[in-house]
Amino acid sequence: MLKKLPTLLKGSLNVGALAVNTIGLSTPLFSLAAAKLLPIQQLQKASTQGCIKIAETWIGINSYYLEKTQDTQYHITGELADINYDGWYMVIANHQSWADIFVLQKIFNRRAPMLKFFLKQELIYVPVIGLCWWALDFPFMKRYSKEFLAKHPELKGKDLETTRQACEKFKHTPVSIMNFLEGTRFTTAKHKQQQSPYKHLLKPKAAGIAYALNIMNERIDTLVDVTIDYPDGIPSFWDFMAGKTQNVNIHIQKRAIPSELQVGSYEEDAKFRTQFQQWINQIWQEKDDRLQAMQQQTQVMPENVIAFKQAS
Secondary structure, three states: OHHHOOHHHHHHHHHHHHHHHHHHHHHHHHHHHHHHHOOOHHHHHHHHHHHHHHHHHHHHHHHHHHHHHOOOEEEEEEOHHHOOOOOOEEEEEOOOOOHHHHHHHHHHEOOEOOEEEOEEHHHHHOOOHHHHHHHOOOOEEOOOOHHHHHHOHHHOOHHHHHHHHHHHHOOOOOOEEEEOOOOOOOOHHHHHHHOOOOOOOOOOOOHHHHHHHHHOOOOOOEEEEEEEEOOOOOOOHHHHHOOOOOEEEEEEEEEEOOHHHOOOOOOOOHHHHHHHHHHHHHHHHHHHHHHHHHHHOOOOOHHHOEOOOOOO
């Protein structure tokens, strides 16, 4: 019945449900997160795990009401079944829409450790949700342009130090460190401005992931490479909430991270930096080719699709 509602009403209903769900679960989340301020390691770890359970419940509720109001079909191929909830992963994906976050949360919730995104420092000031991200140990990064650093050289490396501090927290509890390597959502204008060598992707940025892997090398040895395609057109946040997205194609590939790329100084070692960039560029070229094949494919073959069950 809810799936037959007009798009305006459906979108309003879903946005309202998202707001209520966020506000409703933020109170217990903040209360539990306060325990992490005490200098007791066991208490901090228990608080972190409790906060993650609340966040997984939030994601599960979001996925549930979206499923009840939408006919969106998620066509998943690849290695989702091989993801371990108790593992540590570096997750990368192409980025086209705010809907990407809902898609990733839906498919990985309670199947993989909770996704932790690198966020711009300014996002901590978003009402309610900014504090939720803080409570969940999402790393906030202050990014500086080359021009700004030229005028303020004392701030060079400050963003990497923030990454180091965030990743230190991830060593004690399984995590999926999520990184959109393009750094921004894909648009035709950005693609043209960059003169990107890829047909469907912006240029990848390798520094952040290289630094995170260096810090987490004793924990993370697997890269989860996610490719997302919207065959009906890239949706806006509103389009997705209003149920205008009929199909989402997702491919998941696990990749072993070469041992020689897990430890090294991206900033100071030119040889290591070149090797790391070549590895990332190769992955990005394969992703671009896969997107090309996805977009040329008129339908997803049933035998290649992993059955997807709604996360509880």
